[in-house]
Amino acid sequence: MLATSKINKIQGKITVPGDKSISHRAVMLSSISKGVSRIQGFLRGEDCLSTIACFQGLGIEIEDKGKEIIVQGKGLYGLKEPMDVLDAGNSGTTMRLLSGILAGQEFLTIVTGDSSLRKRPMARVAVPLRKMGAVIEGRDHGNLAPLVIRGGSLKAIDYASPVSSAQVKSAILLAGLYSEGSTIVREEITSRDHTEKMLKSLGAKITTGEGKVTVEKSELYNQDEIQVPGDISSAAFFMAAAAAIPDSHLIIEKVGLNPTRTGIVDVLKEMGAEIEIDNVFTSGGEEIGDIIIKGKKLQGTSIGKEIMPRLIDEIPVIAVIAAVAEGKTIITGAEELKVKESNRITSMVTEMKKLGIQVTELPDGMEIEGNNKISGSTVESYGDHRIAMAMAIAGLFASDPVKINNSECIAVSFPEFEEMLKQVAK
Numbered sequence: 507m508l509a510t511s512k513i514n515k516i517q518g519k520i521t522v523p524g525d526k527s528i529s530h531r532a533v534m535l536s537s538i539s540k541g542v543s544r545i546q547g548f549l550r551g552e553d554c555l556s557t558i559a560c561f562q563g564l565g566i567e568i569e570d571k572g573k574e575i576i577v578q579g580k581g582l583y584g585l586k587e588p589m590d591v592l593d594a595g596n597s598g599t600t601m602r603l604l605s606g607i608l609a610g611q612e613f614l615t616i617v618t619g620d621s622s623l624r625k626r627p628m629a630r631v632a633v634p635l636r637k638m639g640a641v642i643e644g645r646d647h648g649n650l651a652p653l654v655i656r657g658g659s660l661k662a663i664d665y666a667s668p669v670s671s672a673q674v675k676s677a678i679l680l681a682g683l684y685s686e687g688s689t690i691v692r693e694e695i696t697s698r699d700h701t702e703k704m705l706k707s708l709g710a711k712i713t714t715g716e717g718k719v720t721v722e723k724s725e726l727y728n729q730d731e732i733q734v735p736g737d738i739s740s741a742a743f744f745m746a747a748a749a750a751i752p753d754s755h756l757i758i759e760k761v762g763l764n765p766t767r768t769g770i771v772d773v774l775k776e777m778g779a780e781i782e783i784d785n786v787f788t789s790g791g792e793e794i795g796d797i798i799i800k801g802k803k804l805q806g807t808s809i810g811k812e813i814m815p816r817l818i819d820e821i822p823v824i825a826v827i828a829a830v831a832e833g834k835t836i837i838t839g840a841e842e843l844k845v846k847e848s849n850r851i852t853s854m855v856t857e858m859k860k861l862g863i864q865v866t867e868l869p870d871g872m873e874i875e876g877n878n879k880i881s882g883s884t885v886e887s888y889g890d891h892r893i894a895m896a897m898a899i900a901g902l903f904a905s906d907p908v909k910i911n912n913s914e915c916i917a918v919s920f921p922e923f924e925e926m927l928k929q930v931a932k
């Protein structure tokens with residue numbers, strides 16, 4: 507069981523593990539591209555290992571050479587009917603993006619996941635993929651895994667997504683690679699665009715702009731090397747702690763700075779944090795750079811719907827530092843948090859209360875009073891990696907240790923978290 511206690515400051519220089527979203531896409535897209543791909547900086551978290559296992563189950567040769575992951579891509583039609591049920595584990599990204607690729611395959615696949623993933627909504631991908639011509643069945647009329655998917659000849663659709671979700675958008679775009687005509691996905695607020703960027707770099711006919719993405723039937727070709735940047739969603743736990751503890755000084759090197767992911771930087775700055783970005787370069791269309799943070803007392807803020815897709819996974823840790831900031835913080839427009847690995851609104855509100863924090867649950871977010879004195883306690887992770895890590899950060903401000911039950915779920919996205927925290931906590 508992970509336990510954390512009060513520290514004086516965060517200090518040092520770290521490199522966080524590879525971006526989870528990009529690691530998933532690197533394996534999936536390399537598998538359906540022609541030629542060999544070498545993926546560097548790949549995240550060896552449980553979620554991305556589930557993606558590797560699924561594509562191995564579909565007949566793709568994937569080898570972990572330590573320095574890099576080698577994928578022997580077989581092109582759009584090189585996947586084989588799996589001998590057994592595929593297991594996406596805890597990973598929503600794996601199940602939803604994979605469904606898009608399977609929609610283009612004539613064979614039958616069954617995909618399941620762990621008890622958390624089997625509760626998460628899949629109709630959001632099943633509905634558009636059926637419109638394109640795939641047959642998708644599952645519990646609750648195809649809304650819940652296990653999903654049974656038989657794809658085939660698809661036709662393009664023009665789809666206005668009811669949620670701003672990169673997983674939904676990506677599933678449709680991947681199916682679009684197999685579809686006759688122009689597949690269009692429209693979003694009210696743009697979600698992370700790693701799929702679009704990687705598809706472009708692999709030669710897909712794809713265009714973006716004015717709230718929509720268009721893809722044509724295209725063959726993909728591996729470009730030999732894919733460089734995965736550090737995950738800003740993992741960096742966020744350290745950024746938030748360093749920003750909120752006076753006298754801290756932290757450098758995080760080579761973090762992905764794709765503008766669709768940097769909402770955390772904007773919110774921390776809005777709260778008064780001292781943050782600088784340095785050594786910026788671009789690889790595979792993705793911006794990468796160093797983040798330098800100095801700690802000080804922060805101010806409360808308001809976070810709403812518009813920015814939400816750019817920081818959705820960072821809300822748990824933002825809630826924690828809001829509790830020690832000066833003044834109230836109001837988070838709204840975050841309904842999507844209810845359908846993550848746990849209901850992250852209820853999970854955070856319940857566990858923050860156990861630490862003596864004054865917080866009120868809202869239908870689409872929460873209201874956090876400022877200047878809380880955080881006390882120690884044993885808290886639950888709900889088997890949700892982001893809740894476990896957010897609670898670990900709360901412990902850095904607490905009068906007594908914060909002990910986190912089932913903290914092993916952190917390995918889903920950030921196996922090195924505890925070790926890295928020990929390294930910079932002074």
Ligand SMILES: O=C(O)C1=C[C@@H](OP(=O)(O)O)[C@@H](O)[C@H](O)C1
Nearest residue numbers: 527599670671672673674818819
């Ligand atoms: O596409 C992705 O890699 C992800 C998209 C987001 O989910 P939604 O698409 O459900 O918003 C995010 O919360 C998740 O951690 C990863």
Ligand SMILES: C=C(OP(=O)(O)O)C(=O)O
Nearest residue numbers: 596597598599819846892
């Ligand atoms: C929501 C997350 O991932 P997924 O949807 O892939 O399970 C996450 O990592 O916070």
